[in-house]
Amino acid sequence: MQNITIIGGGLMGSAAAWHLSKRGEHVLLLEQQNEIYEYGSSFGESRIARSLGPKDDIFSYFNNTSVALTRELIDFLNENDTQTHRMTDVYTTSPVTYIYDQVLQEEVNQLLYEEQKDKCEYATSKDGYAKFEMTIPDELTVIREYKEHSGTMHPLTLINKLHKAIYKCKSEILYQRKVLNISPKNDHYIIAIEDTKTGKTTELSTKKIIVAAGVYNGELLKGIEPQIAELITPKRMSLCYFKINKTAYNNYSEREKTRLHNIFPVFDLRGKQFYAMIEYIDVDGLPIFKIGGHRMYNALENVDAAWKTPPTKDEIEWTYNQWLNYLKMNNLPIEKEDTQYIEGRSCVYSLTETSVPLVGHFPLKEQPSDTDAILIGGMSGIGAKGAMCYGFIAANLLMKIENQEFMYQKAKDELGLKRG
Ligand SMILES: Cc1cc2nc3c(=O)[nH]c(=O)nc-3n(C[C@H](O)[C@H](O)[C@H](O)COP(=O)(O)OP(=O)(O)OC[C@H]3O[C@@H](n4cnc5c(N)ncnc54)[C@H](O)[C@@H]3O)c2cc1C
Numbered sequence: 001m002q003n004i005t006i007i008g009g010g011l012m013g014s015a016a017a018w019h020l021s022k023r024g025e026h027v028l029l030l031e032q033q034n035e036i037y038e039y040g041s042s043f044g045e046s047r048i049a050r051s052l053g054p055k056d057d058i059f060s061y062f063n064n065t066s067v068a069l070t071r072e073l074i075d076f077l078n079e080n081d082t083q084t085h086r087m088t089d090v091y092t093t094s095p096v097t098y099i100y101d102q103v104l105q106e107e108v109n110q111l112l113y114e115e116q117k118d119k120c121e122y123a124t125s126k127d128g129y130a131k132f133e134m135t136i137p138d139e140l141t142v143i144r145e146y147k148e149h150s151g152t153m154h155p156l157t158l159i160n161k162l163h164k165a166i167y168k169c170k171s172e173i174l175y176q177r178k179v180l181n182i183s184p185k186n187d188h189y190i191i192a193i194e195d196t197k198t199g200k201t202t203e204l205s206t207k208k209i210i211v212a213a214g215v216y217n218g219e220l221l222k223g224i225e226p227q228i229a230e231l232i233t234p235k236r237m238s239l240c241y242f243k244i245n246k247t248a249y250n251n252y253s254e255r256e257k258t259r260l261h262n263i264f265p266v267f268d269l270r271g272k273q274f275y276a277m278i279e280y281i282d283v284d285g286l287p288i289f290k291i292g293g294h295r296m297y298n299a300l301e302n303v304d305a306a307w308k309t310p311p312t313k314d315e316i317e318w319t320y321n322q323w324l325n326y327l328k329m330n331n332l333p334i335e336k337e338d339t340q341y342i343e344g345r346s347c348v349y350s351l352t353e354t355s356v357p358l359v360g361h362f363p364l365k366e367q368p369s370d371t372d373a374i375l376i377g378g379m380s381g382i383g384a385k386g387a388m389c390y391g392f393i394a395a396n397l398l399m400k401i402e403n404q405e406f407m408y409q410k411a412k413d414e415l416g417l418k419r420g
Contacts, residue, residue, distance in 0.1 A: 013212030015391025062386025238311035248338035
């Protein structure tokens, strides 16, 4: 019998598997994809990593704890390894820009409160040019956060490093293993698994289980805990990739190029919540921008089909305009004909009612819930920057390890599965 089995080798399952392996636990991690992660909510080369938040904000805590835990991972990997691992493999530090409508002034005030430890500046229409070289409309406030390791993080690099560390601890990862069913039996769980390469189905027994199957959590657990599917709803959203053409980009001065890099990532908290970041630098040295809208999502019936759905014309148009407007707001000379739409893809994530993710024991219908069964899910569009911390909390819950720190307790309580 396995002691601990984790389902899902995305950011969350991998982080949990590493934290347990580091403590000497033997873990089996099951992932339906092969070693190359090609779809799933963690797909891609960048996610916004940001720390700024109001007093005692759990999301700042998730981000900052994840940075500290990533440093531990890097140190562990560097012990007796021929390859050098660096924090900069995972994090690209750059200013993070937030755009607020002044109707959200209360939120802005909460961010700029006296004890705010994260270094930030803010500007309005009056001093936007002097501070950020921006033309800021009257109704907006712009905040910029400056902190080491805030900017973007690379989800696939983090997954690769976590898997390397899991192997180094002698835990096990099986790829191309799709979990078909989980059923409780006496004091353990039976997991039915399909080897997607051979089509062969097997069963294994495990004493403890962590389910971190991303948007498939609800489906996978519906036999044990139908309420999970009600707590988290899968949503489809589109991502569009753009670039500035070579000639136009090369016409920028070095100073303008630096500014172009420093004004991303950006997160606009109005309406559909436009966000944009540099996803990667292409072979010609041109930045490739990834653009989307956090609130520009649709509910969906068929998750498998959604990954392959291209963005609609309206979605492309909307993201294009948001990006161009933001460049203009920053007084970087650009015309639409100097830019190019490269490609679009859909992504799926699951959302809780409050957008606070779930990390806790299931099933809910039994009280007390099984202390040997943990769900990590409902990560929505904010999970990546806190992944190391969600995995850490899940590992602690499974091993019954407590931490009396105030923020840890607050975070753990808010992540719990009992809602409303
Ligand atoms: C478009 C988009 C933009 C985002 N932007 C940001 C951002 O800027 N900042 C930020 O912090 N976060 C962001 N996020 C959120 C973050 O990327 C996700 O919350 C996070 O990647 C979710 O990780 P996960 O491990 O829960 O899910 P996944 O990465 O989907 O992992 C689940 C894994 O389980 C596997 N699996 C599923 N079912 C089975 C099964 N039956 N058997 C075996 N394996 C199974 C899947 O193949 C997958 O690998 C964004 C997300 C998206 C989609």
